[in-house]
Amino acid sequence: MAAPSRLLIRGGRVVNDDFSEVADVLVEDGVVRALGRDLLPPRGPPSGLRVLDAAGKLVLPGGIDTHTHMQFPFMGSQSIDDFHQGTKAALAGGTTMILDFAVPQKGGSLIEAFETWRSWADPKVCCDYSLHVAVTWWSDQVKEEMKILVHDKGVNSFKMFMAYKDLYMVRDLEMYAAFSQCKEIGAIAQVHAENGDLIAEGAKKMLALGITGPEGHELCRPEAVEAEATLRAITIASAVNCPLYIVHVMSKSAAKVIADARRDGKVVYGEPIAASLSTDGTHYWSKEWHHAAHHVMSPPLRPDPSTPDFLMNLLANDDLTTTGTDHCTFNTCQKALGKDDFTKIPNGVNGVEDRMSVIWEKGVHSGKMDENRFVAVTSTNAAKIFNLYPRKGRIAVGSDADIVIWDPKATRFKKGGIRHFQIPRLQIVNHIVTISAKTHHQAVNFNIFEGMVCHGVPLVTISRGKVVYEAGVFSVTAGDGKFIPRKPFAEYIYKRIKQRDQTCTPTPVERAPYKGEVTTQKSRVTKEDATAGTRKQAHP
Numbered sequence: 166m167a168a169p170s171r172l173l174i175r176g177g178r179v180v181n182d183d184f185s186e187v188a189d190v191l192v193e194d195g196v197v198r199a200l201g202r203d204l205l206p207p208r209g210p211p212s213g214l215r216v217l218d219a220a221g222k223l224v225l226p227g228g229i230d231t232h233t234h235m236q237f238p239f240m241g242s243q244s245i246d247d248f249h250q251g252t253k254a255a256l257a258g259g260t261t262m263i264l265d266f267a268v269p270q271k272g273g274s275l276i277e278a279f280e281t282w283r284s285w286a287d288p289k290v291c292c293d294y295s296l297h298v299a300v301t302w303w304s305d306q307v308k309e310e311m312k313i314l315v316h317d318k319g320v321n322s323f324k325m326f327m328a329y330k331d332l333y334m335v336r337d338l339e340m341y342a343a344f345s346q347c348k349e350i351g352a353i354a355q356v357h358a359e360n361g362d363l364i365a366e367g368a369k370k371m372l373a374l375g376i377t378g379p380e381g382h383e384l385c386r387p388e389a390v391e392a393e394a395t396l397r398a399i400t401i402a403s404a405v406n407c408p409l410y411i412v413h414v415m416s417k418s419a420a421k422v423i424a425d426a427r428r429d430g431k432v433v434y435g436e437p438i439a440a441s442l443s444t445d446g447t448h449y450w451s452k453e454w455h456h457a458a459h460h461v462m463s464p465p466l467r468p469d470p471s472t473p474d475f476l477m478n479l480l481a482n483d484d485l486t487t488t489g490t491d492h493c494t495f496n497t498c499q500k501a502l503g504k505d506d507f508t509k510i511p512n513g514v515n516g517v518e519d520r521m522s523v524i525w526e527k528g529v530h531s532g533k534m535d536e537n538r539f540v541a542v543t544s545t546n547a548a549k550i551f552n553l554y555p556r557k558g559r560i561a562v563g564s565d566a567d568i569v570i571w572d573p574k575a576t577r578f579k580k581g582g583i584r585h586f587q588i589p590r591l592q593i594v595n596h597i598v599t600i601s602a603k604t605h606h607q608a609v610n611f612n613i614f615e616g617m618v619c620h621g622v623p624l625v626t627i628s629r630g631k632v633v634y635e636a637g638v639f640s641v642t643a644g645d646g647k648f649i650p651r652k653p654f655a656e657y658i659y660k661r662i663k664q665r666d667q668t669c670t671p672t673p674v675e676r677a678p679y680k681g682e683v684t685t686q687k688s689r690v691t692k693e694d695a696t697a698g699t700r701k702q703a704h705p
């Protein structure tokens with residue numbers, strides 16, 4: 166990346182998760198150097214300082230998308246957004262960091278998977294990124310590799326799949342072992358919570374009924390299948406006092422399980438995604454096969470149309486904590502691998518470019534959350550959980566200058582008549598964005614948010630001090646983004662865990678030794694003994 170420029174973002178309303186204030190932000194060498202009123206000298210900007218006027222706009226920490234799958238080899242295909250186009254699209258939507266997943270095959274090395282993903286991402290990424298690593302099987306080698314990944318490679322989160330039977334699915338005892346190791350090395354356990362056995366049986370049943378279309382995908386994995394696995398994962402994590410993060414919360418039932426667990430004091434976090442917060446599973450019944458197929462993801466979107474509102478309310482009140490997208494895109498011809506059998510449709514939807522505007526629209530514009538909560542759920546909470554805070558997820562002196570100048574007002578430029586202008590590949594009318602596959606920057610040829618009108622618009626995106634996207638134009642090159650290593654034992658999640666280890670570990674009851682008679686133990690109980698025993702009990 167070219168030498169970071171000096172920037173002064175002037176007069177905007179700086180929004181953090183806990184506080185908003187009108188202030189200038191001075192950016193130098195990729196970080197925030199100063200924050201305050203009237204930072205511009207009265208004689209004007211010194212040479213080499215670019216001034217961005219943010220009056221009337223919001224100045225937000227860049228978004229952190231906690232869940233993406235760029236160029237993921239999956240279900241006989243590879244997701245079409247690679248680390249280049251996918252991260253460029255992220256920047257256009259106001260997201261300045263993604264957390265992607267390195268996923269080894271069963272029996273494969275976690276470290277090799279991690280290095281493979283790095284070799285794909287490093288030369289291509291346009292925004293900063295980090296990697297979660299999946300645990301798809303269990304052995305001493307996996308246990309050791311988790312430790313190495315944490316100590317030497319900057320990983321502090323491991324994901325277990327409870328679904329995708331025979332591919333990635335792990336069983337309860339494997340999860341117990343993996344969660345125990347996470348706790349030992351200071352990582353957070355993540356789960357894709359769905360009962361893989363029930364799904365496999367349900368899928369057979371649907372196919373036997375002649376249901377081969379995308380509706381079969383939802384029918385074989387109803388809400389209870391997600392809720393049961395969510396509760397099971399929380400129960401296992403709680404048994405080993407390990408912090409747990411439930412990825413892609415898709416249903417009201419699963420969200421209720423998480424909310425109940427949090428109210429019970431469990432250290433568990435739920436991540437709804439842009440899709441589950443704004444659209445629903447009625448699309449699976451569309452008469453257009455390609456339309457229905459483009460919504461196929463796991464867990465599925467829910468046919469209950471009250472789901473998005475419900476999840477957004479829980480996100481607003483902290484029952485749910487972060488937001489991702491599970492951005493894992495496949496073009497129509499790739500989805501068509503499953504044209505005769507829904508189980509073969511590559512799973513995944515878009516969202517990396519859309520998340521910020523969608524959550525603004527459905528969360529803030531709707532009145533469910535304020536601008537500070539918006540920042541909490543789109544960046545700060547993720548930064549805290551994954552130990553990136555306050556480098557990321559905050560605008561403060563010393564933080565990385567990952568900043569978005571955000572226009573929250575639909576008609577602020579209007580002075581008589583509609584100001585309607587078109588800038589390359591982004592259609593804005595009075596700064597209202599209408600999402601469309603025709604104008605988005607994502608590689609995929611379909612957008613599940615097609616036609617959604619959003620009032621919150623990223624005008625300028627700044628990545629580590631450099632303006633990378635402005636008025637529809639990119640100034641970024643593949644490889645400009647950086648891998649951001651993460652340290653273990655994030656205080657935000659581990660303070661409670663450590664304290665509980667000290668104070669909540671069971672201790673034996675101190676009592677005088679039993680001095681009475683003890684029956685002799687027999688190596689094998691005969692039928693006569695058993696009968697005699699029963700008689701003895703019945704007539705003491």
Ligand SMILES: NC(=O)NCCC(=O)O
Pocket residue numbers: 234357413461462463464491493512513514
């Ligand atoms: N979610 C999905 O459908 N595709 C990506 C893989 C996963 O996260 O389960």
Ligand SMILES: [Zn+2]
Pocket residue numbers: 357412413463464
């Ligand atoms: Zn998943």
Ligand SMILES: [Zn+2]
Pocket residue numbers: 232233234491493
């Ligand atoms: Zn995923």
